[in-house]
Amino acid sequence: MYKLISFDIDGTLFSYDPHAYGISKATVSLLERLQSAGYILVVNTGRCWRDIPATIAPYFTYFILNNGGVLCNAKGETLSAIPIDSKTVQRFFQTCERMSKSFILKTKYQSYYYCNDGTYPPYLFYDNGVNFQYEAADLTTDAVYTLCMELEEEDLPQWRQSFPDLVFVHGGYRYYEINACTADKGNALFVLLEALQIKPKETIAFGDGMNDYAVLRSVGIGAAMKNGHPYLLRELEVICDSVTENGIEKLLVNLGILEGMLFKEAVHQTR
Structure with missing residues (x-):
């Protein structure tokens, strides 16, 4: 059912916990398994091209940068762009x-x-x-x-x-x-989905900030990280544990996307 998974970086894949700062080996392993399983993986971040961590870049097919200002492929070729005047x-x-x-x-x-x-x-x-x-x-x-x-x-x-x-x-x-005004993560993702002929309901997205809200509210499953902005935690139905708690993997296992992995318990709350 699901074909594409969109990931924010900061606070979602990248932990700012001083005891587990950065991108963990478990997160890299998760991305590798998802890529091997045939899912299209998309970075959806406020970062620019140079700031994409080298440890995770090889697992992504598309990159939405600058909060939706730029959409490019894995070669860095721009597919769409909305600059500030x-x-x-x-x-x-x-x-x-x-x-x-x-x-x-x-x-x-x-x-x-x-x-x-x-x-x-x-x-x-x-x-x-x-x-x-x-x-x-x-x-x-x-x-x-x-x-x-x-x-x-x-x-x-x-x-x-x-x-x-x-x-x-x-x-x-x-x-x-x-x-x-017309640049946001949601609009850029929809441009990509239309080009790939993938429906929003066939998409999963993870994020933690207000710049992720336009994405999370509009896809099949939009999961807010437990460490995310309070508004997201109030408004969204699916909440997953933080990346330091392997929350993304737990949710994907619970959805049946990753079978036979480490975590079996249900970890997201649905209102």
């Missing part, structure tokens, strides 16, 4: 510069950090979590798909009013991820 990016940059606000700018391939404390040059990119390398982003040629910044909740209405062609999605704490 370049004039909007310039105006956003000027506004942040005037207000001395730091932000992150993401192209398809790279994340650039703008710091206002004078410690670093205006733009730099973060290389695989290991070191900083300096490189200016050319806003005249590089398409920008995502902007990220910290905002106080009381300031959010003013930013939304100033940038009506952008959507601000809460990413945790005071952190907001910002995309073009």
